Every structure is written in C-alpha cells, then in structure tokens.
Amino acid sequence: MGTQKVKGKLNNIEFIRFFFAAAIIYFHLLHSFMMPYTGESVIYQNLAEQSKYAKYIVECFFIISGYFLYRSLLSRPEQKTTDFLWKKIVRLWPVLAVSTVFSVVFLEVPASEGILNLFFLQSTGLTTGWTGLNWYVSAFFFAEVFYFLLHKAMKNSAGMKLLICVIAYFGYTLNIMTTDGGFGRKVVYGVFSLAMARAVAGIGTGYLLGAFYDSVKEKWEKPEGDLLHEKKRTIMISFIELGSFLFLLTDFFAGKNAGKNQFSVVVFFCIFFLCMLTEKGLLSRIISRTGFCRLGKYSYSIYVMQEAAFYILSHTLWKNAGFLKRCPAAALGLSVVLTILFGAGIYYLVERPMQTAGKN
Numbered sequence: 007m008g009t010q011k012v013k014g015k016l017n018n019i020e021f022i023r024f025f026f027a028a029a030i031i032y033f034h035l036l037h038s039f040m041m042p043y044t045g046e047s048v049i050y051q052n053l054a055e056q057s058k059y060a061k062y063i064v065e066c067f068f069i070i071s072g073y074f075l076y077r078s079l080l081s082r083p084e085q086k087t088t089d090f091l092w093k094k095i096v097r098l099w100p101v102l103a104v105s106t107v108f109s110v111v112f113l114e115v116p117a118s119e120g121i122l123n124l125f126f127l128q129s130t131g132l133t134t135g136w137t138g139l140n141w142y143v144s145a146f147f148f149a150e151v152f153y154f155l156l157h158k159a160m161k162n163s164a165g166m167k168l169l170i171c172v173i174a175y176f177g178y179t180l181n182i183m184t185t186d187g188g189f190g191r192k193v194v195y196g197v198f199s200l201a202m203a204r205a206v207a208g209i210g211t212g213y214l215l216g217a218f219y220d221s222v223k224e225k226w227e228k229p230e231g232d233l234l235h236e237k238k239r240t241i242m243i244s245f246i247e248l249g250s251f252l253f254l255l256t257d258f259f260a261g262k263n264a265g266k267n268q269f270s271v272v273v274f275f276c277i278f279f280l281c282m283l284t285e286k287g288l289l290s291r292i293i294s295r296t297g298f299c300r301l302g303k304y305s306y307s308i309y310v311m312q313e314a315a316f317y318i319l320s321h322t323l324w325k326n327a328g329f330l331k332r333c334p335a336a337a338l339g340l341s342v343v344l345t346i347l348f349g350a351g352i353y354y355l356v357e358r359p360m361q362t363a364g365k366n
Contacts, residue, residue, distance in 0.1 A: 017294040018282050019070065020302030026063045027305040029258060031312055031345050032338065033060035034139065039316040040341060043324040049334050060258040062189055062268050064142055065208050066275045068149075072212020073279070075150055079157045090154050094147060096364030099124075100356050101310045102143050108314045109138060129201035131193045139313050141191055145205035153209060167217055170210040177207025178269060187267040208272075215276060219283050244288040247281035250274045251289060307357050308349030315345040 036054040044050040079085075103124060110120040115138070122133045129141035130148065153170075160166035180203045181189045190200035253274045257264040264270075281287050285294065293299065319341055324330060330337045 015302070016282070016285065017299035018285060018290040019279075021293040021299040022282070022302075023067075023070065023305045024298060024301040026066055027308045027349075028342055028346060029060055030063055030309060031342050033057050033063070034312060034316070035338060035341055037061075039313075039320070040324060040330075040338075043320065043327060044330050044334075045327060047331055047334065053334075053338075056261050057259055058261040059264050059268060059271070060261075062271045063258060065189060065204065065271055066254075066279075067142070068146070068205055068208025069212040069215065069272070069275060069279060071146060071150070072153070072209035072214075073216045073283075074212075075153060075209060076213040076216030079154065080162070083161075087155070087158065091151065092364065094150060096361055098126075098143055098147055098306075100360040101307050101352060102126075102140060104352065104356055105140060105310050105314060108317075112317055113313070129191055129199060131197065131199040131202065137191065140310055141201050142205075143310065145199075145201045146209070148202065149205035149209045152206065153213060162217070167214060170214055174207040174210040174214070177203040177210070178272065181207075182267065182269050187269075189268065211272065211276065215279060215283075219280060223284075240286050240288075243281050243284055243286045247278060247287035247289050250278035250281065254278065304346070304350045304353050307353040308346055311349045311352045312345050315348040318348070319344060 036050060036057055041050060041054070106115075106120045106123045109115040110117050119128075119133060122128065123138075123140070123144070126144040126147045127133050128138065128144045130144055156166060156169070160169070180194070180198060181200050184190065184194045184200065189204050193199050254271065257268075257271060257274075282290050285291070323337070323341065323344070
C-alpha cells in the first residue's frame, strides 16, 4: 500500500529534497568539518575527492523552489506583498536566527556579521566577513521576493517568461565563466554576487519548468485508451528519469568521472525533475511509496542547523579518533544520521511552532 499523499506536495519530490539534504551534509563533512579529526586518512581524502561536485546540489534546490513558487503564485494571484513577505519570513527566519545565535556564541562569528545575517544579507554582496553554510537562505529569500514582485507586475505574461530566460542565462553564464565551469558565492567585478546570480537563475529556471510542464501536461495526463501506448510512455519516462538520476549521482559521488562544466547538473536535473512531475516513472512510483517521502519537511532545518550539529559532533563523536580511522563508513553514516536527527529536532522545537504561530 502506498503512503498517503501529503496535501500540496509531491511525495517523490519530497523524498528527493530529503535525500539531497543528506547528501549536502555528507559533502560538508568530507570537505571541511570532519576532516581535521580523521588523521589525514586516505579513505576520507578519496571520498572527498569523489564527492567534490556534490556541493552543486544547491542548484537543484533552487530549481525545485522555483517550481513551487510558480505553483504558489498561480494559486494565489491576488496575494498581497506584505502577506508574501510575512509567510517567507515566518518560514525562514526562526531557524536561521537560532543558527545565527549559535554561531555567534559558539563558533566565534562576529556579532556584527550575525546581525546582518538576521536581515538575510549574507551572500548578497553587502557583507564581507562571514561566509558560513547558510548563504543559501539569503540568496533564496531575495530571489523569491524578486520573482514575486515580477509576477505582480507582469502577470505571468509571455514577456515575463522571456525576461526570466534572459535573467537565468546571464545568472548561469556569470557563474560558469567566472568559476571555470562551476558555481560560486563571491562577489565579482565589484558588484555581482555569484550566490545571488545562482539563486535568481535557479529559481527562474524552476518557474519556467512549471510553465512548460503546464503547457504539455494535458497531453501526458489525457487517457489514451491504448494500454500498449500507455506502457510505452511509462517505459520511456522511466528510462529518462532513471538515466538522468544516475547521471546526477555519478556527478555528485563519483567526481573523477564527472565533466568539468557543471552546468550539466542544471540540464540533467531539469530533465529528471520534469519526469518526476509526471509521477509516471518507475523510480517516482517506488520512492513515492516509501515512508521516507515524509522526511522532506525536515530539509530546511537540517540544512540550516548542520553547522551547529557539526560543532556538537566535534566535541563528542569525533573525539574518538580511533573509531573514525577504523570505521570510516560507520563514522560518516552516524555523523549524517545524527545531524539529520538534530535538524529534525529543531523542526519540531522551532520551525513548526513558529509556522503555526505565524498562521494565527
């Protein structure tokens, strides 16, 4: 029996959100936080080299957010700007505030930088001292506000979609050309924030995917009456869905085999995401029927609180250097699980109660 579908959510997408959040934790463990405690073990270094491109999972998060922003804007076309801002702040700020206070108190982040972060200014180009993991939140917030205002002004017109195409093109081009095939966070040419360009490009791409899918979904959802034709269509979607997902996994976790130009992540994730939206592929059907699809709701708290979780692990589990050296798989797996559990705890202690209070 499949799990009950969460209202307003796609179970397969929720699973992918959770899976990618766990993958981001894995990347950060191997590229910064856990490594000083591994005694320069070769296996950790090899795993870090293989997962060097997993950091670009963030591009996938931006695209997913853009799609659901598109759906939200169409369902509430008369939503007031103040209501939109309030909902975003209630959704994002409480957990960000907890993380920021933790960073100032325990991670020696300057209070002045922490205060700026509370105003969603990290990674915007207006701060210079702190480059923590939560740069994503600020870029995401301002990009979503930008597209909301653009939608209010242009009403999902053809001109708006053309403008988004141009914006996404320049956002991605700026990143790819200034990082030699990747995506960055720094400010280039004295004014352009690569983090903001990533957010605007990714969310814009997600918005366009939503518009494109709406234009073709009637054809896909229309009953054909021909069972053989329906099976062929399902097989085709399943093949494309699985192939694009395997490409992404290879890129993220077998980096030695990945290409230098990481714009391929955007291309293949868009293909994968469109297949997921149909909910007809075999992979979608399988993961939609697992209980893990309900874990997507924890993704934001997991992402934002991971640095705090790493600090706690550095004073507990990672002190056991022998365990880390003898059992790297167990050490990594346990670190990922504990970080997820910490983020889930913050969801219940902070994120969900504040969202409930904000609705009232």
